[in-house]
Amino acid sequence: xxxxxLLLSRIQFAFVVSFHAIFPVFTxxxxxxIATLEALAFKTENPAWERLSAFWTKVFAVVxxxxxxxxxVMSFQFGTNWxxxxxxxxxFMGPVLSYEVVTAFFLEAAFLGVLxxxxxxxxxxxxxxxxMMVALGTFISSFWILSANSWMQTPAGVELRDGxxxxxxxxxxxxxxxxxxxxxxxxxxxFLTGGFVVAGVSAWYLLRGREVEANRKALSISxxxxxxxxxxxxxxxxxxxxxxxxxxxxxxxxxxxxxxxxTNVPLLLFALPDQANQTNxxxxxxxxxxxxxxxxxxxxxxxxLDQAPAAExxxxxxxxxxxxxMVGLGFLMIGFALAGLLLRxxxxxxxxxxxxxxxxxxxLTPFLAVLAGxxxxxxxxxxxxxxxxMTQAEGLTPSLTGGMALFTLIGYMxxxxxxxxxxxxxxxxxxxxxxxxxxxxxxxDRPKRPLSAAHVPFEYNEDVVRQGGY
Amino acid sequence: MELFxxxxxxxxxxxxxxxxxxxxxxxxxxxxxxxxxxPDEESRDVMMNSVAPVWDGNETWLVxxxxxxxxxxxxxxxxxxxxxxxGVFLMLAGLIFRGVAFEFRFKANTSRxxxxxxxxxxxxxAAFAQGVVVGAYIQGFETANRVYTGGxxxxxxxxxxxxxxxxxxxxxLLGATWLVLKTEDDLQRxxxxxxxxxxxxxxxxxxxxxxxTPFVDPFVRDRWFDHLSLIWVxxxxxxxxxxxxxxxxxxxxxxxxxxATMGLFIFTYLGLIVSxxxxxxxxxxxxxxASSAYGSQLFLLLGLLFxxxxxxxxxxxxYWVFRGKVRAGExxx
Ligand code: HDD
Ligand code: HEM
Ligand code: HEM
Numbered sequence: 065x066x067x068x069x070l071l072l073s074r075i076q077f078a079f080v081v082s083f084h085a086i087f088p089v090f091t092x093x094x095x096x097x098i099a100t101l102e103a104l105a106f107k108t109e110n111p112a113w114e115r116l117s118a119f120w121t122k123v124f125a126v127v128x129x130x131x132x133x134x135x136x137v138m139s140f141q142f143g144t145n146w147x148x149x150x151x152x153x154x155x156f157m158g159p160v161l162s163y164e165v166v167t168a169f170f171l172e173a174a175f176l177g178v179l180x181x182x183x184x185x186x187x188x189x190x191x192x193x194x195x196m197m198v199a200l201g202t203f204i205s206s207f208w209i210l211s212a213n214s215w216m217q218t219p220a221g222v223e224l225r226d227g228x229x230x231x232x233x234x235x236x237x238x239x240x241x242x243x244x245x246x247x248x249x250x251x252x253x254x255f256l257t258g259g260f261v262v263a264g265v266s267a268w269y270l271l272r273g274r275e276v277e278a279n280r281k282a283l284s285i286s287x288x289x290x291x292x293x294x295x296x297x298x299x300x301x302x303x304x305x306x307x308x309x310x311x312x313x314x315x316x317x318x319x320x321x322x323x324x325x326x327t328n329v330p331l332l333l334f335a336l337p338d339q340a341n342q343t344n345x346x347x348x349x350x351x352x353x354x355x356x357x358x359x360x361x362x363x364x365x366x367x368x369l370d371q372a373p374a375a376e377x378x379x380x381x382x383x384x385x386x387x388x389x390m391v392g393l394g395f396l397m398i399g400f401a402l403a404g405l406l407l408r409x410x411x412x413x414x415x416x417x418x419x420x421x422x423x424x425x426x427x428l429t430p431f432l433a434v435l436a437g438x439x440x441x442x443x444x445x446x447x448x449x450x451x452x453x454m455t456q457a458e459g460l461t462p463s464l465t466g467g468m469a470l471f472t473l474i475g476y477m478x479x480x481x482x483x484x485x486x487x488x489x490x491x492x493x494x495x496x497x498x499x500x501x502x503x504x505x506x507x508x509d510r511p512k513r514p515l516s517a518a519h520v521p522f523e524y525n526e527d528v529v530r531q532g533g534y
Numbered sequence: 535m536e537l538f539x540x541x542x543x544x545x546x547x548x549x550x551x552x553x554x555x556x557x558x559x560x561x562x563x564x565x566x567x568x569x570x571x572x573p574d575e576e577s578r579d580v581m582m583n584s585v586a587p588v589w590d591g592n593e594t595w596l597v598x599x600x601x602x603x604x605x606x607x608x609x610x611x612x613x614x615x616x617x618x619x620x621g622v623f624l625m626l627a628g629l630i631f632r633g634v635a636f637e638f639r640f641k642a643n644t645s646r647x648x649x650x651x652x653x654x655x656x657x658x659x660a661a662f663a664q665g666v667v668v669g670a671y672i673q674g675f676e677t678a679n680r681v682y683t684g685g686x687x688x689x690x691x692x693x694x695x696x697x698x699x700x701x702x703x704x705x706x707l708l709g710a711t712w713l714v715l716k717t718e719d720d721l722q723r724x725x726x727x728x729x730x731x732x733x734x735x736x737x738x739x740x741x742x743x744x745x746x747t748p749f750v751d752p753f754v755r756d757r758w759f760d761h762l763s764l765i766w767v768x769x770x771x772x773x774x775x776x777x778x779x780x781x782x783x784x785x786x787x788x789x790x791x792x793x794a795t796m797g798l799f800i801f802t803y804l805g806l807i808v809s810x811x812x813x814x815x816x817x818x819x820x821x822x823x824a825s826s827a828y829g830s831q832l833f834l835l836l837g838l839l840f841x842x843x844x845x846x847x848x849x850x851x852x853y854w855v856f857r858g859k860v861r862a863g864e865x866x867x
Contacts, residue, residue: 129633130634132590133629133634135597136597136629137630139600140600140615140622143604143615143616144615144623147611147613150604150608150612151611151680151681155826155830156830158604159834162598162604162605162834162838163834163837163841164601166598166837166845167841173591173594174852175848186855461616461619462683463682463686467686468620472620475623475627476623490638
């Protein structure tokens with residue numbers, strides 16, 4: 065069988081970027097959380113805030129470190145596998161990615177050192193400032209990279225001359241039609257991720273009766289946060305979808321699993337899309353609801369996949385199901401946020417067993433929802449790389465053979481599997497040790513390196529395991 | 535409307551970024567290369583601590599190099615990366631292992647030796663791969679219509695293996711002189727003993743490369759032997775640096791060997807640039823062929839003028855916060 069370099073490059077890109085994506089969404093949310101804790105510690109001088117901040121900073125350091133190494137891989141992916149795309153889009157993508165490095169990456173790297181190891185070396189105010197700069201850096205970073213990505217979804221401000229994009233309006237290109245909604249939606253997704261992880265970990269500590277006072281505080285503020293942003297995410301998501309309907313109607317048709325343009329279209333809860341026959345099997349739906357959501361009228365017209373020739377349709381089943389996973393998890397999150405509110409009286413949110421158990425599991429859902437969301441966005445764009453202007457096949461590196469692509473794909477899988485299972489293992493170790501972990505080394509004499517903020521031995525300690533510590 | 539020759543300005547900026555990266559990541563990769571030969575485990579702790587606070591900032595220059603090339607000279611980015619496809623993968627894999635080894639080694643007990651190997655192996659592979667890139671660049675690339683048309687392993691030839699080994703020795707020399715600067719006692723004595731042999735190795739490889747290159751590339755031969763006798767100043771200065779290193783080691787100086795080694799790198803680098811100038815994708819494309827649109831180069835340049843001084847400012851400030859010397863039994867000071 066011929067190895068297809070296009071397919072393999074797509075799998076490789078999806079693999080490395082998905083891998084990278086799970087770290088930033090977490091660090092963006094967590095960075096802001098830590099900055100908040102630092103601010104509370106600075107103002108109230110309640111030691112609980114500082115202990116929480118010190119603990120979550122350890123977690124942050126590990127995740128951030130893995131974000132950095134996987135990110136370095138990303139910055140070379142465009143050139144190695146998508147060299148035609150790089151050459152064609154460099155006039156826009158090049159400056160945007162460079163600005164990301166100089167405005168965000170250097171900022172994060174420099175102040176991270178002070179945040180992690182400078183507590184005793186700089187005045188408290190400066191330490192707080194460093195925490196805020198790191199959080200700011202993560203947002204500046206998402207601004208640029210999401211602008212780049214949104215531009216590929218809804219290109220604007222450019223002209224295609226001799227196969228090369230030339231920027232005619234920087235503001236139109238940077239603030240392209242889908243950028244605003246995507247930035248908001250992704251920002252909220254990051255907060256949801258940070259919020260649910262903090263809530264889940266705190267819940268788990270509470271179930272074991274560890275450090276009750278501090279963890280209860282952490283759970284409480286994260287539940288308040290989630291109560292606001294979980295419903296807000298659904299609202300923003302709805303606007304995001306309406307915007308997509310305007311600019312990428314075929315993608316929305318795939319999300320809805322709707323093959324024919326028509327009125328009074330049902331909202332499908334279940335279906336098995338069949339691309340070959342351009343139809344669904346085993347449909348279960350609510351009549352007219354899709355029309356109501358998308359056109360705000362039961363008899364509103366909703367575009368179908370028939371608007372694009374079969375060759376220009378995305379893989380419908382992936383988009384359809386990924387969308388349902390994201391939205392389903394989104395409503396589950398709203399449910400837990402509301403339950404948290406109902407359990408407020410008497411502080412039962414911190415004692416109710418089923419709720420805490422549920423939160424433990426919920427800490428994984430934001431990662432799933434984020435990946436599902438990106439699959440909707442990215443797979444739904446297929447076969448286009450720059451929507452309506454350049455296809456994935458046109459962007460591929462011409463000299464790339466299937467063998468080369470397979471070699472690196474397997475290579476990345478092996479490297480990531482090794483390195484990241486070690487990382488996750490280590491992260492678990494930090495979580496198991498919890499807030500109680502004694503700080504035997506002074507921050508001040510530790511090097512300015514991301515992961516080493518967490519002074520925990522790498523292996524599980526046998527004795528402790530035997531005592532049932534873990 | 536094209537008031538300035540932006541391609542020239544950008545060539546200068548990218549050239550500066552590359553040598554910054556080589557010097558800065560060079561010494562910490564060098565420490566990794568020397569790692570397995572260290573006298574004992576305690577010395578390894580000190581060696582790692584000596585570079586720990588700076589390595590990841592150093593690597594950000596590599597990211598800037600990649601993104602900057604895409605922005606200013608997209609043709610270089612889109613030809614070199616496909617041409618070096620497998621090599622780039624090996625380099626990235628090396629950098630990943632080495633990056634996490636930094637972090638995990640200190641927490642490891644029984645698995646510590648694994649992280650030692652990850653650190654040394656990752657550094658060695660990354661350094662070798664970068665040296666191969668230099669060789670491949672001297673060799674030139676097979677292109678047609680602005681895309682790479684050569685094979686997957688064209689970059690791997692006896693010549694590039696030699697340049698790979700040359701850079702390996704060069705980074706090791708940077709690493710050794712760095713350790714002479716930052717450490718004391720036994721470790722420093724050990725590092726000092728390494729300097730002369732490594733220097734000799736570097737000079738031998740450089741000599742072979744200098745003799746070989748004019749045969750590989752007639753363009754380079756003309757450049758050096760037909761016109762421009764002025765450029766011989768670079769190898770001359772390089773040799774002076776080598777002599778300074780030699781003297782400084784003999785006289786037990788701490789800082790001078792490192793400074794002179796950086797000088798050796800800089801003059802070699804300038805010599806390489808003048809050999810090829812103005813070609814950035816030899817043998818076909820010059821910096822002007824490879825440039826992105828004028829407006830794009832300008833858009834980024836204007837921002838950089840404001841942002842880079844700020845970046846350098848707060849980076850210097852954090853270095854200052856963490857200034858000091860490295861000793862056994864303690865973390866970085
Ligand atoms: C919405 C957020 C987001 C998204 C979609 C991406 N990234 Fe990212 N990236 C970040 C947010 C981020 C971050 C939060 O800023 C990170 C995470 C950890 C870190 O160091 O910064 C980061 C790190 C990071 C680094 C390492 C920076 C360093 O050396 O400090 C690079 C080179 C990239 N990314 C490049 C990319 C590329 C090429 C992407 C797309 C294909 C991408 N990122 C998607
Ligand atoms: C960070 C979260 C992201 C995730 C999880 C993600 C996921 C994916 C997936 C699953 C594909 C494969 C689609 C397919 O082949 O059918 C893809 C394609 C692609 N994405 Fe993203 N993406 C993310 C962000 C970005 C960003 C920020 C950019 C650009 C700035 C980008 C650029 C691309 C490109 C160039 C492709 C084409 C290669 C391909 O089709 O496989 N992605 N992405
Ligand atoms: C609850 C209702 C939600 C709705 C109606 C919704 C809607 C959407 C839509 C329509 C898209 C695709 C936009 C496009 O491709 O142009 C999208 C993408 C995405 N969603 Fe959601 N979403 C919801 C919940 C969530 C949740 C809970 C998360 C994560 C915590 C999430 C994370 C994402 C991400 C990361 C993307 C890809 C990036 C982007 O295009 O913005 N979504 N969402």
